[in-house]
Amino acid sequence: MKTRRTLATAGLLTAALLALTACGNGDSDAASVPDGWGTLKTKGVSVSYPPSYEKQRPTEHNAAVAVRTESGRTVSIVTVQLDFTQANSAEQAAIGAEAGIQMGADVRGQQDVKLTGTDDAKRIDFTFKSTGEDSDPPKGTPIEGVILTGLDSTDTTFAIRIDAAEGKLSDADLDRIIDSVEVH
DSSP states (O other): OHHHHHHHHHHHHHHHHHHHHHHHTTTSSSSSOOTTTTEOOOOSEEEEOOTTTTEEEOOSSOOOOEEEETTTEEEEEEEEEEEEEEEEHHHHHHHHHTTOOOOOOEEEEEEEEOOOOOSOEEEEEEEEOOOOOOOOTTOOOOOEEEEEEEEEESOOEEEEEEEEEESSSSEEEEEEEHHEEEOO
């Protein structure tokens, strides 16, 4: 009887340990997507965006787009570009991505960033003033931008760009967007 109880207890402990290991905080190699968020999925990368954004149709230059508007003006945008330049490394992709930043922008530099699915990606932080054109924020509005760039599993460049008018995207939500990126 004692042996049966010991085996049953050992079996329960093993099952509990396996359940905890399986559940945990999630797979360390899986991107984190907050509840209620949408996801832009492309052949090279996926990135999620807050519920206040609306997914848009792809454009000539962007494989995926999500926009947040207020009073008919775009206050924040998340875009994905694929195969935007020829590059053999994240460093080269970052140089190409920087070339696409608006003239007069203040590029604060680039740094390595850990994205799910790749060990070689760069983050570029920059600011610029809105031109006020089309449905952009009024002219002169400060815009904060981040580009995440590198190569996907087929060695094709990707650039995920997040632009937001000052005060329209919290640092916490920006971090959640970055944490949600998965490179395929």
